[in-house]
Amino acid sequence: VEIDMVINVPNGRASRVAIVGFGTVGRSVARILCSNEVPQLQLTRIFNRGVARKRVDWVPPSVAWTESIDEALAPDVDLVVELVGGLEPADGWVRRALESGKSVVTANKQLIAHRGASLVELADRCGCELRFEASVAGGVPVLRALQDGLAGDRLVSVTGIVNGTCAYILSRMEHANLRFADALAEAQAAGFAEADPSEDVDGSDAAAKLSILSAIGLRLPVRAADIAARSIRPIERVDFNYAFELGRTIRQIAHASVQPDGSVIAAVGPALVPLDSGFGRVTGSENLVTVRGIFGGETSFLGSGAGGSPTAVAVVSDLLSIHRAWRRRDEHAAGPLTSAARQVSGDIFAPHYVRFVARDRTGIIAAVGSVFARYGLNIDAVLQLPDYPKDRLPFVATLEPCSDSEVRRALADIATLDWVVEPPLSLPMLPFGARREAA
Ligand SMILES: NC(=O)c1ccc[n+]([C@@H]2O[C@H](COP(=O)([O-])OP(=O)(O)OC[C@H]3O[C@@H](n4cnc5c(N)ncnc54)[C@H](OP(=O)(O)O)[C@@H]3O)[C@@H](O)[C@H]2O)c1
Numbered sequence: 001v002e003i004d005m006v007i008n009v010p011n012g013r014a015s016r017v018a019i020v021g022f023g024t025v026g027r028s029v030a031r032i033l034c035s036n037e038v039p040q041l042q043l044t045r046i047f048n049r050g051v052a053r054k055r056v057d058w059v060p061p062s063v064a065w066t067e068s069i070d071e072a073l074a075p076d077v078d079l080v081v082e083l084v085g086g087l088e089p090a091d092g093w094v095r096r097a098l099e100s101g102k103s104v105v106t107a108n109k110q111l112i113a114h115r116g117a118s119l120v121e122l123a124d125r126c127g128c129e130l131r132f133e134a135s136v137a138g139g140v141p142v143l144r145a146l147q148d149g150l151a152g153d154r155l156v157s158v159t160g161i162v163n164g165t166c167a168y169i170l171s172r173m174e175h176a177n178l179r180f181a182d183a184l185a186e187a188q189a190a191g192f193a194e195a196d197p198s199e200d201v202d203g204s205d206a207a208a209k210l211s212i213l214s215a216i217g218l219r220l221p222v223r224a225a226d227i228a229a230r231s232i233r234p235i236e237r238v239d240f241n242y243a244f245e246l247g248r249t250i251r252q253i254a255h256a257s258v259q260p261d262g263s264v265i266a267a268v269g270p271a272l273v274p275l276d277s278g279f280g281r282v283t284g285s286e287n288l289v290t291v292r293g294i295f296g297g298e299t300s301f302l303g304s305g306a307g308g309s310p311t312a313v314a315v316v317s318d319l320l321s322i323h324r325a326w327r328r329r330d331e332h333a334a335g336p337l338t339s340a341a342r343q344v345s346g347d348i349f350a351p352h353y354v355r356f357v358a359r360d361r362t363g364i365i366a367a368v369g370s371v372f373a374r375y376g377l378n379i380d381a382v383l384q385l386p387d388y389p390k391d392r393l394p395f396v397a398t399l400e401p402c403s404d405s406e407v408r409r410a411l412a413d414i415a416t417l418d419w420v421v422e423p424p425l426s427l428p429m430l431p432f433g434a435r436r437e438a439a
Contacts, residue, residue, distance in 0.1 A: 228346020
């Protein structure tokens with residue numbers, strides 16, 4: 001045992017680690033570091049505001065608890081773990097750590113999605129490392145897999161379920177036949193959704209993760225703010241009934257792809273996914289990311305997207321990898337985060353599901369068909385389930401592959417017809433395809 005330790009530890013000593021932020025993930029990281037499983041890493045400081053109420057008896061007395069950030073960034077600390085979350089003050093603290101020569105590991109997707117480029121540049125200038133595996137898909141080591149395991153391919157698309165709150169809500173709507181509002185309330189009571197759930201359900205959390213995934217996987221820097229995000233709020237139970245008729249269910253999908261003409265699509269929102277696919281089977285806090293490369297085809301990564309322990313494993317793995325590569329530069333650490341952002345479009349090209357709610361009368365299908373025909377859209381199927389009231393009759397049309405923008409233009413026309421009770425809902429259906437190239 002002694003010999004193993006010495007071989008694994010450069011300079012014969014463990015790296016000294018400070019945890020900044022002792023919340024859900026911070027505690028779980030401390031648990032691992034205090035477990036004797038990773039002798040290469042020695043926890044020496046724990047920082048949090050109001051630190052007295054945070055103390056736990058399983059942390060050894062050699063660890064100093066502090067509410068002074070200066071102490072957490074003291075010269076005798078080698079590695080800093082940022083687990084406070086949010087942009088400020090985390091950003092300032094990470095910069096101070098890097099400027100004082102400490103490598104940093106963070107789980108903070110907002111920080112990396114919005115400030116990652118300049119932080120990576122700073123880390124490079126300071127001869128340090130910045131790692132952020134836990135910022136996307138929690139415990140699923142997808143960034144490392146894309147960066148190293150698939151470095152020999154050129155990836156052209158990434159499609160994922162990366163938000164546990166949406167997966168929980170949509171799978172409860174599906175399996176327990178709940179309305180959106182009730183599934184959300186249940187998720188909040190169970191601790192799977194925040195009091196203000198907008199970041200999750202309206203898509204900005206997934207957009208931040210997609211921006212990191214596309215930088216690392218597709219080597220395309222895309223600003224999170226440029227990613228079109230659609231909310232899952234308009235999804236109703238009837239949409240699951242119709243999706244089921246089509247052999248599908250509904251999940252929040254984050255998707256980025258390089259089109260044949262070199263343009264980039266990046267969008268987040270609810271989509272129909274085949275029931276018998278990996279995406280259709282994801283429930284709760286599971287995350288699934290599938291990438292497609294020009295040589296290797298499809299590769300998928302599935303696992304726990306959230307939760308203290310899985311996320312902490314990703315954090316500690318990052319710490320170990322820095323420890324092993326001590327002062328050796330990892331050339332492709334996060335190159336694309338440093339480049340200028342790419343222009344993206346949210347105009348997904350795919351078969352579409354369109355749900356109407358109508359006051360029943362004759363000629364409705366013909367009217368819908370003629371508007372779609374005017375826009376060059378082909379109906380694949382029309383479905384109408386029995387037992388809905390005649391004055392609020394939902395029915396569904398599926399369309400052959402077409403772009404989101406074409407569908408929305410047609411729906412804007414249809415929305416003005418007198419039998420329309422509420423604005424039609426359109427959702428793309430997996431698998432998403434490549435846009436037609438202009439003739
Ligand atoms: N939880 C997950 O499953 C998960 C998964 C992947 C990534 N992440 C990311 O990991 C990071 C941490 O998440 P978490 O779930 O552990 O959050 P959390 O439980 O809220 O922990 C944050 C900790 O930071 C402390 N803190 C916040 N602001 C502070 C300030 N200004 N000064 C000093 N201390 C401050 C908080 O102290 P108080 O107790 O006083 O508020 C709390 O102890 C976030 O970036 C999150 O997005 C979390």
